[in-house]
Amino acid sequence: MIHFKEGYYADVRIEDKFTTNIVIKNGALEEQKVISLKKAFIRVFDGTMWYYASTSDTDHIQEELDTLYGYATENPAIGEHPIVKRYEVNRDEKIVFADDCVKDIPVSDKQASIAALCAACKSEHLQLVMGRYLDRYSRFWFYSSKGSEITYDYQTTGLSIGLGFACGEEQFSDALQRAGVRYSDVRVTKEELADFISECETYITTAKPVVPGSYPVILAPMATGVFAHESFGHKSEADFMLGDETMAKEWQIGKKVGSDILTIYETGTIQGCGYTPYDDEGTKAGMTYLIKEGRLAGRLHSATTAAYLDEGLTGNARAVNCDFEPIVRMTNTIVKGGSSTVEELIAGIEHGYYIKDVKHGSGMSTFTIAPNLAYEIENGKIGKPVKIAVLTGNVFETLGLIDGVANDETVLCFVTGGCGKMEQSPLPVGLGGPHIRVSKMNVS
């Protein structure tokens, strides 16, 4: 039982996290780590300053809270503060994975599943096989001085088969990954693996360099998701507008920001790695359209940014773990599917590139996507593999250059990597969309 003092806003977030991490490198077990860690993050606000502390001593949260009260100044009107007024009061228990929990799967089963796949990886230029099994089950508790009492759980499980190839002086790495929220849903067949290895072999032995320049590009769902996340998702995080009155005026809802066929939405309700039924300020997840038919439709908020811009909460205040305070972050960011088929998108390109998967991306005024498997498109057909270091472009120009959206919207889940923002990384996020066509991107 936590005792909150009058004259301050305060909340306590507790996470009891179970993780498994098994690594098999070239057939040998390198790591088999099962960790249970319970931590708490405590916040006190006096209307002027926030004071935060984290602790693993969850039996003495009250003492930590009382210490923070000592730093803050009592404010009898704290309840009327615009940020505090915005906080939702939710009382809920949303436990959805307890009956199908990865904690209950024997670690030997988990190890066997990844070992069998690693053993099946063989090919001429394959030098390194790094198999990983990763899972996480977290139970969260959130209590606030306004009366919130929330409990919910979160789960991800997945496999990643990282492959390293060498051919002459050239090297190539890629990974086949499957992830989901239930152990039984995550499967890679040996046939899928063999096909992937074969594609990588063809790539390392035949991929040709590109001539840097601007070309039409087709992005597969993973590349579309990374593009949406990097190019517009981060721009939708409203904390970058704090204190900038000009920006708030310029960045009005309804402003034209992309092609008419582009719609991007954001929601924490999808059960995947971005699942966030309640954010770390206790706000319930909803659905936020960031772009609707090319026009700015919404943005992502914490209570601080919502109060500053006088907008509603969106459930996007997230912290990477209980060492950090919540800041505005994405959950699941998805480009809405359109009406074209993938074949129709490709058929319209005389000379361009098809980006099948990506290593990473980043985005500010310029976005960058670093592709892995990429192919040329010649006369409306996918052709030979090509070596592309990066795709780049100005965010707003490129959003306006999307001229095709396919009907194969896909939401992806991951157990490796994640989103980085300043000091908090990697935060699990979901992303995806359909195949999209961009009439022009810088390729180098």
Place this chain on the structure above:
Amino acid sequence: MREEIIVIKTQQKCFNITAGKIDSLRINSNLETSVRVYDNGCIGVAGKVGNCDVEALKKEAREALAQGIAYPDLPNEGKQQSVDTYRQLIPEEELLPTLNKLLARLSAENPDFLFSNKIILEETEKTYSSTDGSAYSYRGNTMEFSIVIKYKGSANIMDEDYSAEIDAYDEDKVAADVKLICENYLKTIPSVEEDKLPVLVDMSVLQYLLSDFHADYYALGMSRYKGKIGEKIFSDKLSILCDRSPARQYNIPFFDGEGVVNEDYSFYLVKNGVMKGIVGSKKTAKNYGMPVSGTGGAEDYASVPVPSFAGVTVLPTAKSLEELVGGRKTIFVSVTSGGDVTPDGTVSFPVMSAYLIENGSIVGRLPEFTVTGNLADLFGDDFIGAFQGGVFSTSTTPYLVFEAKLVNKA
């Protein structure tokens, strides 16, 4: 059976800046204990966050031996050493007013800009002990500025940043460095006509190279420099090392994660252009027949040791940019937007913010472009040298200068 105990205690005070003012203070105190045991060619690891019963952890680590994770038992020399580099940068009670005063000054001197993100003070105490007699302890601290600079009204998330790890706090120097960037951000100039120029970049450019120096990649033939230890692979002017010297590093223990202390606390990957070594753990050293490099680390308190690039840096070859390029036009790359390298070693990184330097002074801000080149050239014939600090008076990290192609110019 050999045992190792590693204890890491960290304390962090993090001041968050929003719209030029400090709006929060976060205090993180963390204690992590790891126990590793070695027996019959295997390792067992156990770890805990917070106060713990070390004997219970030892038992847990011994039980973990049954997992059968192969790891060689390579004891250390059994030496003892203690280093304390802690120094108070700003008195505790003056922290908040001092930083608020600095931020007020930055906002007043640069009224067209907003400042946000963090100023972090961190203190680390780390001890390593082993039943082979080794016992090391380290205490250090650092103050890190990570200030995001945004031009008011800009649609960008950020336009510039000022990042520096400092060894002494000097408000005038920090303010001068921030003003240098803000003033020149406003001076926009056209693209340069040249397609290749000297480019001044921070050490993040090494990221495109480092996996080639990872023991696994090297030994398994996935390094561009496989089999080339002892051979010249880069310019004479380039030396890359993992540096754990307490005199040169602020918050990095002088011993690695496996209790290895190198001569002069340094391990060279490249010395004067010659490949000298690869970054490995004791396990990779044994497996691949390489010397122990003192570059072991661990993902966290419960992990098996793995190769670590902690403290990786470049040796300066000059004291100033002028010494390297004379009065030649040079481009200072300030903010990049990602970047990557192709299988054949072609690097490309889009540049969001860059400045033209002529005769040693910044002339103005350039439109966006992409820097590209092959690793063999950028660090080979096109490598000009390295010097400390770049354009900043407060920065203590080295900056690199090489000639590179400029493409996709706006």
